[in-house]
Amino acid sequence: MSDYIPFALQGEIMKRLPTRSLLQFRTVSKQWKSLIDSSQFIVDYSLNHTHQQHLLVCYTSQEDFKEKYVSIIDDETFPEHKCSMPDSIAELGVAMIMGSSQGLFCLSIVRQDPRCEYASLVRTTVLWNPSIRKSVAIDTPHSSMVFGFGVCPYTSDPKLVKIKFTCGKPNLDTRSFTPWQVEVYTLSSGTWGSIPTTNQPSDSIKLRLDQVVINGFIYWLAIDNINISMMTMEFEGYNLIVSFDMASEKFMEISLPDTLARAPNSSLSISKLKEYLVVVEMVREAEKRVYGIWMMEHGVPNSFTKLFTINSPDASIRAVLGFRKNIYEPICAMRADYNVHSVFVLALHSEHNNYTLMSCNGPSHTARFYMESLLLLDH
16 A cells, blocks of 8 residues: 555555455554554454355265365355365364354364263364454363354454253153253353343243354244143144344343244244344145245344245255345255255246256255454454
8 A cells, every 4th residue: 555545544445355455464564464453453344344245155075074165255256256165174073053143153063082081072162264264262061052152243252152951841840941051151251151040031942053143143943842731741832033132141032923933843944134034934845845934024023024935846955044145046955866965046036946056065064154354363
């Protein structure tokens, strides 16, 4: 940049540049490095919504059975501009993407503890920024629990929510469930803190693993097993959404329309469309699957509206993984043959559907959109 441009204006220009350029600029001068590495610049850059949107596709390679990551820029060249991510994360163990927020991904990695003579599993939670290829590992207990992850929009501080509850039937004598145990970890403090029981949902609620982060809230699909026949001890639960406010650290229960509340729990999934929460309902019709797309209007709880239905003429669609900026361009996992599942963009039209291949290799896929971010640069 020219020496005639005021330094403050240089900083404003840098906030609009891709992370790849900023990493190079850090080597130009000490002044630029100090600016880019500053906490305020990192926060301002992460909150800038003009950066390019990317799609991260994760799949299991049929060649070596390792997790592979492909990043694709979501612009007019989509999906031609894509690149493979390094295998450094996958080499730590079996990784599962638990959530994503403001350019960061939360991965749960389970591996064998090399320090133990007998088989012992260790769970490590990894916060990963693919834009700057940097990660931070957090040791967490390996036990039955659900994790939540999000970056607080007010502090830009990454948070982990650890939720432990006992699955199964209630106590026969008291007819009550075991209370939740909730802890929250903030990256800035490096410590876990307990959540008061008054801020927690009903003990009869069980969360699903999949989650979505929107506008400072973490959302999970859940099932409430409160309706129980004490004669047969059969569960008559119903589906709902549970949210966690990262600012107030309070949970809230969100009701679903009756059609979704009474649907088989395994037939529902949640996703994100721009900044709206979406519930995807799968219904089997003969040999194929039909998907209903429901959206929570304007972020208002209990206000779900069915937008449209994805009804493919064949039985190839196995799951709806997410959506591009255009609501009518869902990302779908489709079965090419018995072992191979491919990821396609499905362009919905009134007369026909267009399929755009994104990746084709392994049997399992996840796909999540993210914006470029500098978070973790100062860790």
